[in-house]
Amino acid sequence: MKVLFVYIDLAAQKNRKGQLVCSPGGWFQEGIASIAACLRQAGHEASLYHLVNPVKRDEFVRAVQRQAPDVAGFSVGSAIFPMSTRYARWAKEAGVPSVVAGGVHAMMMPEQTLAGGFDIACLGEGERPMVELCDRLQRGEDITTIQSLHVKTDNGVVANPARPFIEELDELPYPCFEMFDFDRLVSSQTYTALARVSRGCPYSCTYCCNRQIRALYPNQKSFARTRSPSGAIGYLKALRSAYPQMRYVNFMDDILHPDEGWLEEFVPMYKREIGLPFVAQHRPGLLTERATSLLRDAGCYELHFGLESGNQEMRRKILKRGNITDDQIIEAFRLCRKYDIATGAYNMIGLPFETMSMALETIKLNAVVAPNLVWNPIFTPYPRTDLHRVAAEAGLVAEEPDYETEVIVDNPGFRPGQVLFVRAYFKLFVDAYKLARRLPRLLRRPLEVVLDLVFLFPFLPYGPLTRVGEGWMDFQAGVKAFVRRRFPRLFLRLRDRMRGKKIVHPTG
Numbered sequence: 364m365k366v367l368f369v370y371i372d373l374a375a376q377k378n379r380k381g382q383l384v385c386s387p388g389g390w391f392q393e394g395i396a397s398i399a400a401c402l403r404q405a406g407h408e409a410s411l412y413h414l415v416n417p418v419k420r421d422e423f424v425r426a427v428q429r430q431a432p433d434v435a436g437f438s439v440g441s442a443i444f445p446m447s448t449r450y451a452r453w454a455k456e457a458g459v460p461s462v463v464a465g466g467v468h469a470m471m472m473p474e475q476t477l478a479g480g481f482d483i484a485c486l487g488e489g490e491r492p493m494v495e496l497c498d499r500l501q502r503g504e505d506i507t508t509i510q511s512l513h514v515k516t517d518n519g520v521v522a523n524p525a526r527p528f529i530e531e532l533d534e535l536p537y538p539c540f541e542m543f544d545f546d547r548l549v550s551s552q553t554y555t556a557l558a559r560v561s562r563g564c565p566y567s568c569t570y571c572c573n574r575q576i577r578a579l580y581p582n583q584k585s586f587a588r589t590r591s592p593s594g595a596i597g598y599l600k601a602l603r604s605a606y607p608q609m610r611y612v613n614f615m616d617d618i619l620h621p622d623e624g625w626l627e628e629f630v631p632m633y634k635r636e637i638g639l640p641f642v643a644q645h646r647p648g649l650l651t652e653r654a655t656s657l658l659r660d661a662g663c664y665e666l667h668f669g670l671e672s673g674n675q676e677m678r679r680k681i682l683k684r685g686n687i688t689d690d691q692i693i694e695a696f697r698l699c700r701k702y703d704i705a706t707g708a709y710n711m712i713g714l715p716f717e718t719m720s721m722a723l724e725t726i727k728l729n730a731v732v733a734p735n736l737v738w739n740p741i742f743t744p745y746p747r748t749d750l751h752r753v754a755a756e757a758g759l760v761a762e763e764p765d766y767e768t769e770v771i772v773d774n775p776g777f778r779p780g781q782v783l784f785v786r787a788y789f790k791l792f793v794d795a796y797k798l799a800r801r802l803p804r805l806l807r808r809p810l811e812v813v814l815d816l817v818f819l820f821p822f823l824p825y826g827p828l829t830r831v832g833e834g835w836m837d838f839q840a841g842v843k844a845f846v847r848r849r850f851p852r853l854f855l856r857l858r859d860r861m862r863g864k865k866i867v868h869p870t871g
Contacts, residue, residue, distance in 0.1 A: 560599075617646075
C-alpha cells in the first residue's frame with residue numbers, strides 16, 4: 364500500500380482586520396517519521412507532502428495525484444483544523460480512497476474530525492494502527508474493527524477503543540528522518556537537529572492534553588516512557604546519518620531526564636559517541652544539582668523551563684502545576700547559572716481568571732530568575748483539556764472556540780486589548796525590572812513603583828501602543844529570520860553573545 368503523509372506545517376491566525384494570515388513553518392515531525400518507519404518495515408510505501416505554505420486546490424490535487432496514494436495521512440492540530448478539513452476534502456477529490464487523521468485534535472475530537480471530511484480518526488499512537496490498516500486494506504479485509512481507529516461508514520461511525528501504547532520504545536525502528544528535506548527545515552539553518560527520545564509526561568497540568576491522552580489507553584500507568592540510554596544513542600546516530608551537517612541537538616522531550624540513573628548511563632555514551640552541544644527541557648522542583656552537573660558534562664548549553672505564571676495560586680489551583688514554589692523556580696535557574704547553562708522561560712498570557720496584576724507577577728518572576736530567553740505566547744484553551752472545561756463553565760470561552768483568533772479567553776479583569784499589550788511589551792518590562800534590581804536599594808524601589816504604576820495604569824492607550832510594540836516585534840523577527848537564513852554563522856555568533864557565552868563545539 365502507498366501512504367502519503369500530508370504535513371500542514373504552518374500557523375494560521377486572524378489579524379486585527381479579521382483577515383487570516385498564514386506563517387510558514389519548516390519543522391521536523393517525529394510522529395510522521397516514526398509511523399513511516401513502521402509502515403516501511405511492514406512492506407508498505409510511505410512518502411511525505413510537507414506544506415510549509417498554503418497551496419491552492421489545483422496545485423494540491425495535482426501533487427497528490429502524482430503520488431497516487433491508497434491512503435493519505437494527516438497530522439491535525441486544533442489551530443489548523445479548519446484548514447486541514449479543506450485539504451482532506453481536496454485529497455478525496457484527488458481520488459484518495461482513505462483519508463486518515465491523527466494528531467492531538469483527532470484524539471480529543473474524533474467526532475468533529477470525521478464530520479470535517481476525514482474517513483478515519485486515529486486515537487493514540489499511530490504506528491501499529493496504521494500498519495494494521497494498510498495490511499487489511501491490502502488484503503481486502505474489514506477495517507472497522509481495528510483498535511484505536513474511529514471509522515466512518517454508511518451506517519455511522521464505528522468507534523474502537525485505543526490499543527495499549529508501546530511501552531518499550533526500543534522495539535520501534537528508528538524514524539525515517541530522511542523523509543524530510545533538512546535543507547528546508549528552520550532548525551537546519553543553525554545546523555540543529557530536533558530529537559525526541561521519550562514519550563508521554565507523568566504530570567497532569569490542566570492546560571495540557573497529556574492527562575486526556577493518557578486516559579485513552581488501558582495501560583496508562585506507564586505512560587511516560589524513554590528509550591534506553593543505548594537506544595537513545597542509536598536513535599541519535601540514525602539522525603546524524605540522515606543529517607550529517609548537524610552540529611547541535613535540540614531535545615524536544617518534556618524532561619531530559621527525570622531519572623538521574625538514566626542520565627548516569629547516558630552521559631558517558633553521549634560524550635563518547637555523539638559529543639554535540641545540546642538544548643533540553645526540565646522542570647523546576649525536579650532539577651537537582653547532580654542532574655544539572657550531568658547535563659552540563661554531556662554538553663548541555665541551554666535548559667528551558669515552564670514558569671507559565673508568576674502567581675503561585677494560579678500555578679497550584681488553576682494550572683495544577685503541583686506545588687512548584689517561587690523558591691524552587693529560582694533555585695532551578697540558580698543551578699543553571701552555577702553550571703554555566705543558559706536558560707529559557709516559557710510563560711503564558713491571558714490565562715483564565717488572570718488579571719493585569721497577575722500578569723505583572725509573571726513579569727517580575729522572570730526578572731528575578733533572569734532567563735536568557737523569554738517566551739510569552741497568549742494562552743490557547745485546547746479542546747477537552749481541563750482548563751478549557753473550567754473556562755467554558757465560567758463563561759470565559761466558547762464550547763467550540765475559534766482557534767484562528769488571537770485572544771480566545773475573555774477575562775473580565777484582563778481584556779483582550781490588555782492581553783495583546785502585555786504580549787507586545789512583556790520582554791521590555793522584564794528587562795526594566797531586571798535593571799531596577801541591579802540598582803542600589805535607594806533607587807530600586809522608586810523605579811519599581813513607577814514601573815508598577817505604568818503597567819497597571821487603566822487608561823493607557825492600549826491599541827496604539829500595541830500596534831507600535833507588535834511592529835517592533837515583527838521587525839525583530841524578520842531581521843532574525845533573515846540573518847539566520849542568509850548568514851547562519853553570524854547568527855550563531857550573535858546567539859552566543861546574547862547568551863553571554865561561547866558554545867564550545869568538538870569540531871571547533
